Amino acid sequence: MKLSARDAPGYFARPDPDKTGILIYGGDAMRVALRRQQVVKALVGPQGEEEMRLTRMLAGDLRKDPAALSDAIKAQSFFPGPRVVFLEDAGEQQAPLILPALEDWQPGDAQVVITAGALKATSKLRKFFEGHRNAYAVGIYDDPPSRGEIEAALKEAGLGELGQDALRDLSALALTIDPGDFRQTLEKLALYKLGDPAPFSAADIAACAPGSTEAEIDDVLDIVAEARPGEIGPVMQRLSAQGVHATGLCIGAIRHFRILYAVASAPGGPSEGISRLRPPVFGPRRDRILRQAQAWGAARLEDALTMIIETDLQLRSAGQNAPAMALVERTLIRLAMLGRR
Structure with a gap:
């Protein structure tokens, strides 16, 4: 199924653990990586990798071992909870190695999270996920974050409620820097105000914003x-x-x-x-x-x-x-x- 831009943020925050998988693709690798990170964390939790419920794989490595993806999907963990197989940097050349493993997916298998670069509408990977009843495909574009996404990022960084002026300035900042820098700025802002009960001000945001080369x-x-x-x-x-x-x-x-x-x-x-x-x-x-x-x-x-x-x-x-x-x-x-x- 194709996940719309309107519904995607909500699904990234609360993905369905019973799905076959999700394909996240787009030309901006940083934006794709941030969304993938959000989905994986929501599925397996912060301890998922330590509990061996998360398996990371490079799509290019499937040429050496075509059965690796299928084996990872079917493998069982010693710890209870949802399992995820994360396949990174997939492309059309790996589609013949990826699709058979997904077609063999059964309830109880690990969910597959795949990231890819920009994919054409004729892409076999895109067409498979968009036409699958139990999987999602979502394209990540260079659109500025919405107010809801900014507020969710603030909550995740532990910043809580901000005044209208501070929220306006953060929204403006989000339009001028890439998502990775924006997330680092929020983390820096949280540390900057640690133990300070005073409300966030425009000066606080300016002090933590990335410096301009000009x-x-x-x-x-x-x-x-x-x-x-x-x-x-x-x-x-x-x-x-x-x-x-x-x-x-x-x-x-x-x-x-x-x-x-x-x-x-x-x-x-x-x-x-x-x-x-x-x-x-x-x-x-x-x-x-x-x-x-x-x-x-x-x-x-x-x-x-x-x-x-x-x-x-x-x-x-x-x-x-x-x-x-x-x-x-x-x-x-x-x-x-x-x-x-």
Whole structure:
């Protein structure tokens, strides 16, 4: 049977132990692995592997021992409870070795959990599971997690109830990082607040969120947007020493001021604009961008974007001879001065 995207999260949390198995496939290996981990843990419990009720196998190894999967399905454990055979990295080339073992499945045998990469609709594995009355097939796609999934992850991490603002920021964070990083962030947040009875705040989430690789560039752009021209020089020297290129800095400036313009020019005002950003921003960063957009206004941001784009074109010009970083630094200082008006 085909498990729909709407029903899949509920089944992953409470799988049926009497099913033949489930095929979890998708192009994002991390998302597939997290779902597989959730299903296996729900079926055999935290002690399943120690009690030898979980058997792990690589699909590629079936070529050496075609009967291995069937033997694992039929094997019995010394401990009572559901048993699972986890078959990893299955593909169409292993289908002739996998399907006979599944067709021979009987009640009381171990449930088979199979993970695979992206599978076409014509895939033999997909067609078998989708057409089976006692098995499920579910595709995992790069969709952002729903609010229910985020709340379930919070509960699993031991974070309990969060306020609306903290939940909003976590939802925004979930859209910008991959599921593995998001789960690690929740675990880090739980440790960060261990023994602290105070409610979770946006600052707590920002402190535990993964650091951006563009943080240094963001620092100088915040200085520019907040009209602090005297601080630009030292930061530019640090960026040059770290190997940041003038073109990359210019592209970052265009991106930053376009975000500010989108916020400032929203029909319902900056508050509406900040909520419509994709990908969203969260925590103190959200408040900072909102303040910058309100201070500049749409008209001055148009002038700023024109200035940055002209500098970018000058950098890319064949006749450009001036030092590139000096050219960008001059533009950033002019922008900071424009923000003071």
